[in-house]
Amino acid sequence: MTIEIRVPTLGESVTEATVATWFKKPGDAVAVDEMLCELETDKVTVEVPSPAAGVMAEIVAPEGATVGVDALLATLTEGEGAKPAPAAAAPAPAATPAEPASTVDVMVPTLGESVTEATVATWFKQVGDTVAQDEMLCELETDKVSVEVPAPAAGTLTEILAPDGATVQAGGKLAVIASGAGATAPASAPAPAAAPAPTTTGKDVENAPSANKLMAEKGLTPDQVTGTGKDGRIMKEDVLNAAAKPAPAPAAAPAATPRAPVPADDASREERVKMTRLRQTIARRLKESQNTAAMLTTYNEVDMGAVMDIRKEYKELFQKKHGVKLGFMSFFTKACVHALKEVPDVNAEIDGTDVVYKNYVHMGVAVGTPTGLVVPVVRNADQMSFAEIEKKIAELGQKAVAGKLSMAEMQGGSFTISNGGVYGSLMSSPILNPPQSGILGMHKIQDRPMAINGEVVIRPMMYLALSYDHRVVDGKGAVTFLVRVKEALEDPRRLLMDL
Missing domain, CATH: 3.30.559.10 (Chloramphenicol acetyltransferase-like domain)
Structure with a gap:
């Protein structure tokens, strides 16, 4: 079945956008709600998630193209191609278990001229998560720019060597991915019980990477943000809306107001945040x-x-x-x-x-x-x-x-x-x-x-x-x-x- 990927509603008075980046290419397997591309308007950046699991068939609007609301962006062939990639290889099931899983190192990319180290800002994946090739794994901060690190291969993230906040050198090792047989079904059998979780609660869907980044910058947790994406997925605009709202007054405030209030300690009302x-x-x-x-x-x-x-x-x-x-x-x-x-x-x-x-x-x-x-x-x-x-x-x-x-x-x-x-x-x-x-x-x-x-x-x-x-x-x-x-x-x- 072919599914059309169209430009979503862009916001009040916004009628067109520019296709900024495609994160998938024709032939790539995609999971439901996986980010396909990013659109830029005069006011905001809009992320377009996949409405279903399947395989990218055709990109109609390339990067740099100007598109109107509801314009056709791409087509998707729906099916299980997003997970068991070798569906066409059904005649040879015996070969699948025999295929050895290999490991792929995730390395710190080139950071730029005269830049030798970076700080791991945010991991968007956890150990045990299945990742697609070129899916964003983490974001690094250097003295001048943020650097996104994509997955070099499809598979399962088996080890994170540099956690959030760690300082890493150019060319250093960040993580390990098990590819091969482990790429299609979580070969690390210890976590099969976690698989049903996303289907039992819509809140377990993966948030947009840019939303995760912005929540970290604003000091917000997912519980404080209402997701408007598919199945409650948190988008970048949701974080901006949450950050703009005044902080709710503590529920216990009225009852905790004595006739002679005791001045609060200044330190208890301060917040210390490490500079980026x-x-x-x-x-x-x-x-x-x-x-x-x-x-x-x-x-x-x-x-x-x-x-x-x-x-x-x-x-x-x-x-x-x-x-x-x-x-x-x-x-x-x-x-x-x-x-x-x-x-x-x-x-x-x-x-x-x-x-x-x-x-x-x-x-x-x-x-x-x-x-x-x-x-x-x-x-x-x-x-x-x-x-x-x-x-x-x-x-x-x-x-x-x-x-x-x-x-x-x-x-x-x-x-x-x-x-x-x-x-x-x-x-x-x-x-x-x-x-x-x-x-x-x-x-x-x-x-x-x-x-x-x-x-x-x-x-x-x-x-x-x-x-x-x-x-x-x-x-x-x-x-x-x-x-x-x-x-x-x-x-x-x-x-x-x-x-």
Whole structure:
């Protein structure tokens, strides 16, 4: 029987999504509720579980495709193919018991340039669990990114050598999988009694991996989250909803309120949580930046009216032709590239007793994520069009929020833009991202009365802040840079004429 896999409801006012990742390919065996693919919308990431056990037959919407609600994603051949994979080999049952089970080591993957160790953040499988090939086993945290570890083969997880919280070296051994005969039926006979459990209670279904990760980050347990997936499976959105709810007042609170309350001990009302590797690295690098660079900040303000008018006039044509929205970031990137050509010191860095001038602009774009600030890099931004910049920033932003940025995508930046305005910041002093010598801080656009040609006019204004390393950049250069950015944004025609 063929089953169609279709795009689920994406949420209020959301009509389409992009296929981000397929976790299965045609011919792969899948179990009921096993995650097949991940869709990305403007607001959330949506995981698509398998409605039945069987074999993937065809993928209709490949990665990168844009799909509408209820669009056909793939087809599944229903049956027992998800478990006894060699169903077609029924004529030779005698060969099955004779087939030896082999072991496969699960190793720490390459972590990236200059990264030698990681922390085991979360195991999504337990010893005795049956796993499919390429199914996610655990997640590792490095100083910069999260790394997912897939199963190298189908089988049964027989041993976990590095538990949650353990520090592991690149190339180290994480676990052992028994493959072969043990892959189709739990060959480790000690646990047959546990098999019926999932069918007796719908709450024993496997939660979405991204939901497990988010529960760990938010300090929630599955009992505190109501799953809306099939058979009560907990999805990422369920965790976000649970985290947004106010904590319920303790049931015993009314009865436990004496006439003369005794002040609670401060320690009993505190919570101690170990910092993630990413947060430790952010803290260390920011402090290093303050201790190393002679950091100074200069400020200006820009009238955003011209940019807003252009976006309003051309946004529909731009999106129709290029398939991406025309945002503010492409204007700021172009303006910074223009200013960096005139003031190359801001795009340079100190290396020992040398100053290294960059004849290119690799633009870092600071992105806030649930686990901390990351700075993916738009490489060769000086050679890109508005549309290319918008597409790349959107792609990197989605990867950052999903925790799927690679090491290469966060290295080599020569200058950074940080937009605190998305959080409502009116003015701030950004901290340098070493070894860079400059970072531009964008802020909230706010209508303010301005004196123009002797008259008071209400204009959409934004404060700009340039933090710079005074060891490389003089005050004159910093002010000139910021003025050029202001001029380019207030009259974008200057960018076309290189003025």
